[in-house]
Amino acid sequence: MMKEPIMLFPQLVNMKPIPRLIGSKCPVCNLFYFPFRVVCPQCFLEGLDECLLTIHGRIKGFTIVRAKQPKGFPLPYAVGYVELIKEGLVIPSLLTADSLSSLCVGAHVELVIEFLSDNEEGRNILVYKFRVKE
Amino acid sequence: LENLGIIGIGMTKFGKLSNESLIDLGRKACLSAIHDAGISPLHVDAAYCGNGLASQLFGASTIGQSIFWELGLKGIPVINVENACTSGSTAFHEACLSILAGVHDIVLVVGVEKMYEAQVGMLSSGTAEIEPGLGFLVPVTFALRAKAHMDKYGTTPEQLAMVAVKNHYHGSLNPLAQYQNILTVDEVLQSPMIVDPLTRLNCCPIGDGAAAIIICRGNMTARFTSSPIWVVASILGSGLYDNPPILEHWVLDYEKSKKAYEQAGCGPDDIDVAEIHDAFTIAEIMHYEGLGFCAEGEGGFLLESGGTTIGGRIPVNTSGGLLAKGHPVGATGVAQLIEITMQLRGQCGKRQVKGAQLGLAHCMGGDKHGDTKSITIHILAK
Numbered sequence: 001m002m003k004e005p006i007m008l009f010p011q012l013v014n015m016k017p018i019p020r021l022i023g024s025k026c027p028v029c030n031l032f033y034f035p036f037r038v039v040c041p042q043c044f045l046e047g048l049d050e051c052l053l054t055i056h057g058r059i060k061g062f063t064i065v066r067a068k069q070p071k072g073f074p075l076p077y078a079v080g081y082v083e084l085i086k087e088g089l090v091i092p093s094l095l096t097a098d099s100l101s102s103l104c105v106g107a108h109v110e111l112v113i114e115f116l117s118d119n120e121e122g123r124n125i126l127v128y129k130f131r132v133k134e
Numbered sequence: 135l136e137n138l139g140i141i142g143i144g145m146t147k148f149g150k151l152s153n154e155s156l157i158d159l160g161r162k163a164c165l166s167a168i169h170d171a172g173i174s175p176l177h178v179d180a181a182y183c184g185n186g187l188a189s190q191l192f193g194a195s196t197i198g199q200s201i202f203w204e205l206g207l208k209g210i211p212v213i214n215v216e217n218a219c220t221s222g223s224t225a226f227h228e229a230c231l232s233i234l235a236g237v238h239d240i241v242l243v244v245g246v247e248k249m250y251e252a253q254v255g256m257l258s259s260g261t262a263e264i265e266p267g268l269g270f271l272v273p274v275t276f277a278l279r280a281k282a283h284m285d286k287y288g289t290t291p292e293q294l295a296m297v298a299v300k301n302h303y304h305g306s307l308n309p310l311a312q313y314q315n316i317l318t319v320d321e322v323l324q325s326p327m328i329v330d331p332l333t334r335l336n337c338c339p340i341g342d343g344a345a346a347i348i349i350c351r352g353n354m355t356a357r358f359t360s361s362p363i364w365v366v367a368s369i370l371g372s373g374l375y376d377n378p379p380i381l382e383h384w385v386l387d388y389e390k391s392k393k394a395y396e397q398a399g400c401g402p403d404d405i406d407v408a409e410i411h412d413a414f415t416i417a418e419i420m421h422y423e424g425l426g427f428c429a430e431g432e433g434g435f436l437l438e439s440g441g442t443t444i445g446g447r448i449p450v451n452t453s454g455g456l457l458a459k460g461h462p463v464g465a466t467g468v469a470q471l472i473e474i475t476m477q478l479r480g481q482c483g484k485r486q487v488k489g490a491q492l493g494l495a496h497c498m499g500g501d502k503h504g505d506t507k508s509i510t511i512h513i514l515a516k
Contacts, residue, residue: 089378
């Protein structure tokens, strides 16, 4: 029987109705943060509101890891910073595309939940990534 | 800060030192610093130990006490400091503060690390952050910075490679360096690609080693030496974590070096020799700019001009730097200060910078949200 897949960093993602990343917003400064944080570093307000972030972004910078990957990461893989269009917030993410050669700075990307690898028990590990829009 | 004098230094060779434990390495560096200073362990009022990884790699804690026990030290304050790559230089900074505060007169600082035995491979900066879990190995953030610097300023892969070539040349003149071999630009470019555009030889190695320094209240140095090296600036800072992250340079380099120059009463043009944090080749180029050795964007040209090679305008990483001398994480910050001390004392032999009067040591540690977690800058004077 197939075992349930495991989500890497489940606390970062709200799965339904569509997967969205969970950040926080300071109602005073009107600034967004990811991952979620409790205290606003600008005005030190405590108890920031949780908010769901836009799934649309642009690649701000990226690179491709070709050797010496962390355990369970299939090579090569792409990582970088994504600028979320609505919030203007830049966040770290794995990046994916039909072909890694289509990655470029400024490319439009969209949040997806994708397979990363199998763990030692053979269970699928899923992770959030941003995928280049074709 | 002319109230702080370095009166003793000692370090082990850096490299793969399989027959020596963390404690052995620490003891050896401390004893050689104590002998160099001409003091007895009895004179030491407090002892600081910088270590980055022993808790992670060996499950060992409070290793300072274990090392200082070997020297016969007992009863005195012992402080263990962990601050990633700046563990050793943060320990040094804290030791300086304890003298400036009037609490201690003579303080021992050791930085120590053992990385080969535990087979760490490529470091991640820890599991408490999301970036390592998302595959952001330490070289990833430097690769992202390299690409941003290349895009904005036209820095080339050849210029990156030349940092490794220069530092290996310098390392070949340092008997304590991990690597004694000379490299060519082609060898660096042809080594296996790790993270675009950083090939293996653009990355520093892991290593074992220890380094120790004795600091003495300024008005007491004459009891031990006629030529102490003065600590004229000691700065510690942590990340700004700006969003969006700025990748082409570290804002902290500019801010904290300005503060260090103010404290020392000098400017970047007055610095005769510098040790800066070249964990990856791109970092050295970016730090030239951030420390004011050249204008923003011109780091690649400064390097190419030979300005930072021994004999140039401002020789950088005469020890071989992290790239060639090696990078036992906790020892690095102290070892950088030892190289500057040796340069100012005129003890560097073939790699001596002639007439060096003022030197700078710069160290950075950890990554978070596109910024470094820790920075130290020290300026030493003859």
